[in-house]
Amino acid sequence: MSTVTSAVYDGPFAPILLTFVDDALVRLDVAHDGLEVARAAIAHRLGVVPDADPEPAREAMTQLDEYFAGRRRSFEIPLDWRLIDxxxxxxxxxxxxxxxxxxxxxxxxxxxxxxxxxxxxxxxxxxxxxxxxxxxxxxxxxxxxxxxxxxxxxxxxxxxxxxxxxxxxxxxxxx
Missing domain, CATH: 1.10.10.10 (Winged helix-like DNA-binding domain superfamily/Winged helix DNA-binding domain)
Structure with a gap:
């Protein structure tokens, strides 16, 4: 059974909700309408409320920090494409x-x-x-x-x- 987790990244323009299924990013949501709206949307799409756990998101957060600091040109984050085909x-x-x-x-x-x-x-x-x-x-x-x-x-x-x-x-x- 898969583990679904989420973590919040403090983005430069809005909070960013990172949701993972196991160790792959399934959704990055710039939460312009608030984190609760973003959490509800992902829970609806996946059929499960993600557990709050920053561990799977740590590398993604590091890469976002590097990107926003101008030190990263591409991302090397495993992606879970289940929400799009x-x-x-x-x-x-x-x-x-x-x-x-x-x-x-x-x-x-x-x-x-x-x-x-x-x-x-x-x-x-x-x-x-x-x-x-x-x-x-x-x-x-x-x-x-x-x-x-x-x-x-x-x-x-x-x-x-x-x-x-x-x-x-x-x-x-x-x-």
Whole structure:
């Protein structure tokens, strides 16, 4: 039987609820509407109330600290994909190939995911990702280069893109 646990990370823009099934992240929820709403949503989706246990989340929290400090460019956290499948899963996996500090359009991600005409479906997958931040859906933008709504919180997408662009610019600058 699987163990379902959760822990809270103090994010720079809102608390982040990390939920694990055994040792794999099943959901990272930026809790804009509060932790209780996030906890209720994950309990409903998984059919179980996660136990509060920070141990499975320790490595993820360390990696989030490193990312927000500009020292991590990708995440190495085991992911449990049970909450997403089909094309949405393919689209989210494709976003993982967008390099740090760069962006791709929804249409470009659709091509990367093997369905060139599925830009809107990519948007839906990004809007419903269970792995915000860790799977970099913030790197997906509209065809005209505008960033979109990012789950009703475009300021978070701006924050993440600005963070990555600032780090990438420093890395590219001549010494």
């Amino acid at each position: 089909g094309f949405a899963r393919a689209a989210l996996q494709a976003t993982r190939r967008i390099p740090y500090g760069e962006v791709a359009s929804y249409g470009e991600v659709a091509i990367m995911a093997g369905s060139p005409g599925a830009a809107r479906a990519v948007g839906t997958a990004c809007a419903h990702t269970p792995f915000s931040i860790v799977v970099p859906v913030h790197r997906v933008v509209r065809a005209d280069g505008s960033i979109g709504e990012y789950g009703g919180h475009p300021e978070v997408k701006h924050f993440l893109l600005d963070l990555e662009n600032g780090v990438a610019d420093r890395l590219r600058a001549p010494a």
